[in-house]
Amino acid sequence: MGDRRIIYLVDDEEAIRKAASFTLKTAGFAVTTFSSGIEFLKTARTAETGCVLLDVRMPEMDGLDVQAAMAERGINMPVIVLTGHGDVSVAVQAMKGGAVDFLEKPFEKAALLDAINRAFARINDVDIRALEESEALVRISALTPREQEVLEGMANGLPNKTIAYDLGCSSRTVEVHRANVMTKLEVRNLSEALRIAFAAGLGRRSK
Numbered sequence: 001m002g003d004r005r006i007i008y009l010v011d012d013e014e015a016i017r018k019a020a021s022f023t024l025k026t027a028g029f030a031v032t033t034f035s036s037g038i039e040f041l042k043t044a045r046t047a048e049t050g051c052v053l054l055d056v057r058m059p060e061m062d063g064l065d066v067q068a069a070m071a072e073r074g075i076n077m078p079v080i081v082l083t084g085h086g087d088v089s090v091a092v093q094a095m096k097g098g099a100v101d102f103l104e105k106p107f108e109k110a111a112l113l114d115a116i117n118r119a120f121a122r123i124n125d126v127d128i129r130a131l132e133e134s135e136a137l138v139r140i141s142a143l144t145p146r147e148q149e150v151l152e153g154m155a156n157g158l159p160n161k162t163i164a165y166d167l168g169c170s171s172r173t174v175e176v177h178r179a180n181v182m183t184k185l186e187v188r189n190l191s192e193a194l195r196i197a198f199a200a201g202l203g204r205r206s207k
Contacts, residue, residue: 005120006050010034010066011082012058016105020053023109029116037066044075051100051119056083056090064090067097078119082107091191092157095198102191129199136199142184150177155194155203 007029011017017033024031030050034040037054038061052070056063067079081094084105091102100122101115122129140148146167153163153174160174167174187193197203 004048005029006048007031007053007116008034008040008044008047008050008077009053010037010040010058010063011053011055012036013055016055016082020112023112024116027113037061037063037069041066041069041073041075044070044077045073049077049123051116051123052077052079053116054079054081056081056094064093064097067094067099071097078122080112080115080119089157091194092155092203095191095194096203101195104189104191132199133201136196139185139196140200140202143181147177147181147184150174151181151193151197152202154178154181154190155197157203 005028007024009017009020009024009031011020011033012035014035017035021031021033032047037058040052054063054066058066061069063081063083067081070077070079079094079097079099081090081099081102082105083090083102094102100119103111103115140151143151149167150163153166158166160171160178164171164174182188182193185193185196187196194203
């Protein structure tokens with residue numbers, strides 16, 4: 001790959017493609033844009049390895065379908081999922097599919113660049129997943145057993161009400177535990193918490 005850091009930006013919104021492309025190019029990345037997942041997949045197999053910024057809500061083929069197609073075709077590039085309609089179930093599906101991160105539009109430049117840097121770290125270092133796992137396990141060890149159970153429920157995409165039923169407590173109690181989880185893990189949002197949970201091997205409950 002050399003020193004070239006390539007970004008494949010897949011989004012059906014032209015305004016997003018233009019704005020994100022400009023931001024990334026000024027940060028030193030080589031950017032190729034695609035208006036659909038189908039268009040991207042036509043060239044992905046033979047494309048130079050890079051990081052894929054993948055919008056979830058697209059016509060014809062949504063981002064999760066594109067992510068699944070990449071896995072089926074052996075296109076082993078790190079994916080960062082973008083959406084303006086973020087919810088737990090989409091985040092869980094994306095990150096179970098191996099996404100590096102999940103960013104909600106409008107995303108901050110710093111958060112985007114941080115996610116991209118982690119994506120390229122995976123490309124450059126085959127041991128990065130083992131490192132991410134060990135770091136995640138250390139952070140999760142700071143949680144109480146009950147907080148770990150709540151995090152497991154979050155990683156399985158369960159709503160608070162279901163987690164509360166499974167644990168035999170109230171939804172309000174689950175909310176308190178969730179707040180404690182976010183504080184102890186030192187994360188700002190759901191995608192960061194899920195990234196740690198999946199790195200540690202949580203969220204493997206069968207559907």
